[in-house]
Amino acid sequence: MKNFLVFILILASKSIFACGFYPYGEELRYSFLNPDVFEYYGFASFNYSANTFEPKPPYRESDTRPNEVLWKTYCKNKVPVSDIGWVLYESKAEDIHPGSKNQMLRYLYQAKDYEAIHYLKFAKDCEEFNTWMDDPWERDDSRILPQRTSLLKKAMALSGSCTKEEFKIRYTFLAIRIAFYNQDFETIRKLYDTVFKLQQDKNILTYWSLYFRTMAETDAPLANFYAAQVFKNAPDKRFMIAQQYATKIPIASVLKFAKTDQEKANVYLLAAIKTHDKSLDYLKEVYRLNPKEEGLGFLLLREINKMEDWVFTPYYSLFNPSIETNNYWDKEEASIRNILKRVEADRAYAKKVLAFVAHTDSNKMDNPILWKACRAHLLFMTKDYRSGLSLVEQLEKTVPKNEALFNQLEIMKALHLIAGQKAGHASIPEEAKPIILKNKGNNQFLFALGRELEYKGNTIDAALLYSKIDDSNLDENHQYYNAAYWKTMKNKGATYADFFTGYFDYIDAVYTPEQVESLIGDIAIHAKTDDAFFNWKYGTLRNEMQELQELLGTKYIRQNKLEEALASFQKVGGNFWNEKYSAWEKNQYAWDGSNVFDKNPFYELKYTPAFIPIKDTIHLNKTEITAQLLNYLRRAGDTKEKDRDYYYFLVANCYYNMTQYGNSWMMRRYFWSSTGGDTVIEDEAEYYQCNLARKYYLSAMKNAKTEKFKMLCLRMLGRCEKNRLQYKYQYDYKDETTDYEAFIFGKNKFYSTLQSKNPLHFEALTGNCTYFEDYFRSRR
Incomplete structure (x- = not known):
């Protein structure tokens, strides 16, 4: 249904908004700190979003997977990772033979390592059974296939007869996985507890096995503890294991199973991931237990993205944060006054997070630049623009200009520069102009700058920036999270006609005739020059002077100032009237011809x-x-x-x-x-x-x-x-x-x-x- 509405939105005129489309969720969320820039690929599935979590690849294509590392070590680093990957992920059992050109297989055959070769063939035989298999008759025993049961017994037997510990563990893992799809939880518990539980040197096989052991655990606090350890150590299992973590279980009852600080940190890490509101207390605990924990940086980044939504989404758009929905029938709840009151409470929370970040030692962290960038953004969020700008400028000196992070810092810089000006004296500083041009396709960034200027009394530059918001070119994938939807301070309560997505509708509803007249006057005295930013800023409205002049006259009609209205209308050319309001000319302004004076x-x-x-x-x-x-x-x-x-x-x-x-x-x-x-x-x-x-x-x-x-x-x-x-x-x-x-x-x-x-x-x-x-x- 949503896609249908979006389709209608693209085809129809702006008035269609009142008929069915209403922005919500990710379409509204404001975020200037892009988590992708900081490359937390292993945690990307848990980036803050108004949507539910969605699985994303935990590794880049160039990354070496943990199982590939085990095999590379086993082959004494004499085999390329690419050949290992082919054997593990692409080959079939019949591909494993002495004549193979694959370097991993050639190495194993030359070394006459038949134990490894037999294991690989057996693992390939098991692959088609390591998934749910549907029974068209829907019988109760559909998941307990004879073939699978046979493979389970064989895997257990092979594990017991192996001469190498390496393959004893691998066969046991295969048996545990087969047992899971056979719903044989008792076997899972027995195999894991006898082979892996007391294992000293844990590797990815340990945590893959613990993943299934978690599913088989009936003690909820213990299951949460297991899930936390899997989440930390098995990136490819994070998305699924996070679903098994029961948030209603008190964290204290989970922590009692932890024997080391790292295990405790792992519990707090997953608990924070599963927390959708304030998580500062969990961050503090992870930092106390292990400052170098990779996930700690991600938790901070995620907390920043939350606060951006809580503060910036309502502050700029005047909508509630994206994770909430207005109660359209409760005008008090949906009121701008109530929404902005909450913003101040969330800014106070941002100050607490800032205090925590300021008292940490970023040099101890796995990603020091992230912590410093987050601190600068928190300074902006808490309106300490001078300190924030100073920190951003320091960071710019340490980051190469061709990196995505440098552009993130520039976006912060532009926001600080414009928001930090005094009311009544705000403008677009020279330093911000190239940054704005560089990010001219970022609609929310443009709108935020315009909103800051408008809040400080510069409605001319605000309107000029609003005119550059292009809702027909949201981004290369037509994703609506780059859209800008907003309300006005004059909003009377939530209705389907209470928001804007383009400059004209907004100044039509909100600007006074005097403000429109000032805008027209400003455009008129600024002719085209060789300045790229200047021409970009004025480019849209310079070509829409007739529309603005007509708008000015229309505003005077609304005030019943007919003489002023007539003077404005007389400045509009005759061709404009013929094209816009006449039935005998092609009407380009209304798709249904509804604005014709007939x-x-x-x-x-x-x-x-x-x-x-x-x-x-x-x-x-x-x-x-x-x-x-x-x-x-x-x-x-x-x-x-x-x-x-x-x-x-x-x-x-x-x-x-x-x-x-x-x-x-x-x-x-x-x-x-x-x-x-x-x-x-x-x-x-x-x-x-x-x-x-x-x-x-x-x-x-x-x-x-x-x-x-x-x-x-x-x-x-x-x-x-x-x-x-x-x-x-x-x-x-x-x-x-x-x-x-x-x-x-x-x-x-x-x-x-x-x-x-x-x-x-x-x-x-x-x-x-x-x-x-x-x-x-x-x-x-």
Whole structure:
């Protein structure tokens, strides 16, 4: 279903967001410290994510696997690892013969090591039985195959007859693995406890065997202890063994089985991996027991990624952290105030982690640069920008510029530089510009910088950076974790129309006309130059000046500042109007043609037969409609005008048509939805309540000369009032025993007046819209 929604999202216009798609999980999560840069391949399956853990290769292709190391040592380092790997992972039993060109096999045959050769052949014979085998009849004994039982007995016999300890252990491991797939847990326990349990020199075979021994253990704390030891020592078993660790078992009951500090550290390591919230106490214990523990660095990195989600995801996007879901029906829980309150609590936790990192000796760690980089990032997270920037600049001197880590440090540097400025004096520093260009495809990075600038009062540069967020080119794999989705401080609570993913919709909803005018002015005075960053920053909006000018006029319409709106619209070229709002030109702005001015807003009403003769024609676009509205307002306001009631009525029609219910909603909005939905746009009440239309229908009625025309005005007032009441009571009306339409009608004072004082007019005007023409003609 999710993929279907994403498919729809790509094909349809931005308004489709309101119809079904809503960002969640990894699509929202902010992270600037990429765990892949630090090469913890053995732990990669446990990188912090809003999703569940997913298996990833624990080794790189170039890495030598532990079993390959054992065989290389056995062959006295005379055989290439690649040949060992072929024998172990690709060959079949029939490939093992004296004529093989494989160097490992040639070495064994030349040494006449038939014990090793026989083992390899037997291991190959066992491979197809070392998995679950389905029985189409679903019988109870489907997992206990005679062939497997025979192999199990043979493996145990061979283990007992081996002359070399090496193969005694290997045959025992094969027997344990076969017993597991035969569900013979008693044999697993017996074999492991007699062969491996007291083993002094443990190797990968020990921990592979312990993996199956864990599955066979009935004592939950002991099983957890075994799982922790496997997790530490067998990277290729980590993903599966982690699923066996029972998090509800008290860690103290697990630790009682540990005999060494390393075994204790292993328990804390897996316990921390399985902890999805704060894990600082576990980190401290691992550090105390073994500062050089490889997994300790990964735990710190994972804790940083958690805190990025807890702090940056809500701070920048104003969504809850990615691992949580808003309760859409609880406005308090979903409120921006509540979300930001939590951010401060998580910043306080980040200070505790910073204090721990600051008091550790990074030189004792397996990855000192990671600890220093994490410390710098924690300084940013806790808003100590000066100290953080200083540390980042020190680290830059120690890392080659061609390494991925250097770019990570540069991203941190840009964040520190911009966030560390004073409110009211923020800009994009010269040092940050090449870093931004280098990472211009990182949408969340761009948005975070823009958000920092916006928070500090620089809405011009913020909008310019937002304009560079490209939601059509998220990354080379079209992964949505690089997307930028965000809300606004003005958010009223969670709805399906409460977020943004592009600059235009955002400044349309949030920026004031003055801010848009400043943005336009800034772009106008900055001509194209040879500066790469300058041209990139202004590149998008320099080509969208007409759209911005139209937006400015639209904002003035929302404020009912018609003169200012007209001045803005007049700066927009005629071709723009033809392309965007005309049915007779190719319309590139609305996939369904829904933004076309196809009805005259002064004379025609939706769902109402024509009843007013159109005496003048205008080219239907925002400029001409605004000019005509001003003209009719002047004529209606002229006390010497004999048709004031007529012009007030036309003005009221226009204002009505500029609402959700009219044919010219495009004067106030850039998309229309039949379901409505709250937005933060400043004229929200007018758009749904038709207050200006009501004002001018009242003026038309006051200036009317005939009873029937007054009744027509009263009928239109009733229509406006109905819309106002439906908007007002859309959430508050709870009485399910009463008909909603009757409830709304009962509160409509205009319909009540029309019905009680003029029942014949009420019946005519509410029963059939064809009467509108008759009542309008009776104006004189």
